[in-house]
Amino acid sequence: MQSLSKRDRGVLYILMAGVFLSFLNQTLMNTALPSIMREFNITTALGQWMTNGYMLVNGVMVPLTAFLIQRYKTRNLYLTAMVIFATGTLIAGFAPTYPILITGRMIQAIGGGVFGPLMNVIVMNLFTSDKRGAAMGIIGLALNFAPTIGPTLSGFIVSNVSWRWLFLGIAPLMIIDLVLAALMLGNIGEQKFLKFDFVGVILSSIGLGTLLYGFSNVGTGDWTSPNVWAFILIGSLVTYGFVFQQTHTSVPLLNFKVFTYHNFWVAVLINVVLMTALYGGALMLPLYMQTVRGTSALISGLVIMPGALVTAMLSPTSGKLYDQYGARVLAPIGLGITFVGTVILSSLALDTPLWVPVVGQFIRQVGLVLVMMPIQTEAFNAVPLALMPDASAAFTTVRQVAASFGTAALITVYSLVTLAQKQAGHSLKVAEMQGIHTAFWMASLIIVVSGLLTLLLHKRQPSA
Template identity: 40%
Template sequence: MGKDKKKINNGILLAILIFGCFLSTLNQTLLNIALSNLMDVFHVTATTVQWISTGFMLVNGILIPITAYLMKRFTTRQLFLSAMLFLLIGSIICAVAPNFSVLLAGRMIQAAGAGIIMPLMMSVVLTIFPVEKRGSAMGLLGLAIIFAPAIGPTLSGFVIQYHSWRWLFIGLIPLVLIVILLAYKYLVNVSETSKSKLDVVSVLLSTFGFGFILYGFSSAGSRGWDDLFVILTLVIGIVVTALFCIRQMKSDDPLLNLSVFKHKVFTLTSVINVLITMMMYADMILLPIYLQKGRGFTAFDAGLLLLPGALVNAFMSPVTGKLYDRFGAKPLFIIGLLFIIPSMWAVTDLSVTTTYMFLMIRTICLRIGLSFITMPLNTAGLNALPKQLGMHGSAVNNTVRQIAGAIGTAVVITIYTAQATSHAATVMHSNPSTTPELLKTLASILGASDAYYFMMILAVIALVITLFMPKKKKSTMQEQA
């Protein structure tokens, strides 16, 4: 009898966690389509408005290393409920935000919740599922993690076109409440807690280090790369982050265990992860801006354009998982990048006449490429580590990914803004009679094309690094068989 009860609990536990994770991931991409709408509502520039995304990822990136400590210190139930409460409070603040600063503050509070949930879920799966069932459990999580950002843009495009952007948050509130009530009733604790000490200095170093680096990257858009403030911020950020890394290496109980980088495969997959994440997040922000600012499409149209590719990505996820088990990571990465490079090249010469269908097919190709890489990339990296480093590997992985996403977004928007400004000047110079509307449109389209050139170069670099990945060994194939 006791055994049955445990079984049911696993199912319910996973369902509640997936629902919570779905909402927090959905929330992360919900506003990408709304950015150009918010630029008009609050009268802010592209460099300011992208903080809604960058700020969210930054808080996430800062919190993920601390989660390892939080998981030792508090129960699963306490952490999950606090994460959902942050999400709820943040959503309420965003829903009533009178100005951009309040909206951003609400987003940061939401991000605090989202930052805790991801690593918490991974560790719960590692705790409650035996090794042979982890793959399928992770597959389900993967579906939630990939499917949520997939429907986010279409959903928010629909809401913005027919209602106010505030409904994006008002709609979240009852759903988060349901998760809180379910978790309160059914969620059990799966981990033991211990009185471990928090290394406050490390927390401060990681917060300021990552914070300054990101702030420097995203200020470069409006101030230019040669601005003293930007250079100083970046230098301080890099120095503080270096101090953080040195402290982690010397510590007996580090916040982020950096010894995972001694494993070659983990290091290679981390570098590829950085490049892929930068491209993925940047594309999710840049394409809607081009469609809405450059081409005058509605938010709903822009969201619909991203939907087929994202659905393909979500449903390919379990398939590429199986392929990974059979062939290892290297062939999958190469196939994936051979899809990604042409799909980045295809949008390096965007114009006023680029068709909707062309962009949709291009986005589907990009997503097929990404699905060959995203999940297998994490699995390959974590599989290369000895068992005791698994959880640390996961924390390092998530941190690297969030920070890469935030830097990628900031850099791409910076390139887009800088290039759009210089193109506008060139167009004005060669044809002074251009109307302001047309000027804005042309500058936006040319700026987006240049930013995609940069992303294509990143994809080529990723392909070169992939060639250094070791092949799957015959012996490990036989062991698995």
């Protein structure tokens, strides 16, 4: 990795810590949900807003980041986002009622939506194109390790102390990062005094919000419910209106010219397909461990732990391999490994030894760590620095929608197969097992499609 000044290195590590804490907090809630539901005496549908509410606000914020990153200085934007995030965390930790808890989560999401896109822009500015892979590999420690360690950490905390420590334990770390940022953080890039696109904000908020809400409702309903299809339809139409408005205004909130760069749109397409398999498939393993096998949240988390550790260890290496070989070589190899791990998980049975899902998830994570950050870096390397805020916001927005769709799609597959098996006279556990099998096989097929899409990538060209 090229040498960095003390200022630039401080910027990188401070931002990395913020991204890690925000991504970690996103993944802590699923395991804690039963405890929260018991304490506040709420239904599962209400409880899902712990994650759905965060996802919706976060998804609405991301398109705004392209404007915010260019309009405000790096230091001021990061400090403001961290103050908002820490405030939401404290509100959630001390929440006396469930509505206040949800309010805290949504305030968190306002700040958290800024961190990821801001980090991408900073890295692209600090490093030349031939060194960005190594830098993004280090960032992968935060982006990849936090979501995989979250369920294990959450299971341990909930099993031993109150769920409130999921917030209160992280809050001091956020405050420390905030103090360090105030002392050390400098500004990266050139500040632009852009005009605020109010119409674009309204359209993107309504479009993405309703689209994500529709997908999130699939877990508690079905595609024929108005809470699903109506919101997805409205969200799709308004999002189309947002894209049309952005491509016909002189000062867009999000510059869609980034999609005219070949490797950017191909990398986005690969990421869309991969997210569908990744997030939907990731939901099936805890379902298998806790619902079908009846293990505790802690045991379920420990099954995922080896994969989380290998993700942390290999992230910097995958970045260096990207700098050396590029995504055209690395991505197919990683997807092939991911396919093998997913096929292993698709063969799970009621009496499968626990080491089998451990190995399957481990192999799956090895493959994913060789794909995720290289594909993202490939997308950003294809775009000039002047368009980097727009590229980062667009990539992140599309990824969130794809993840929501993937989760909804595989939940639907699982639910339909489980229902069919129950109607055929099979026991609930056997029916659920067959649903999980089918969902994992579907994820395997989607991974193959991702692999074929890598053939569309052009040989990378150095960007400014």
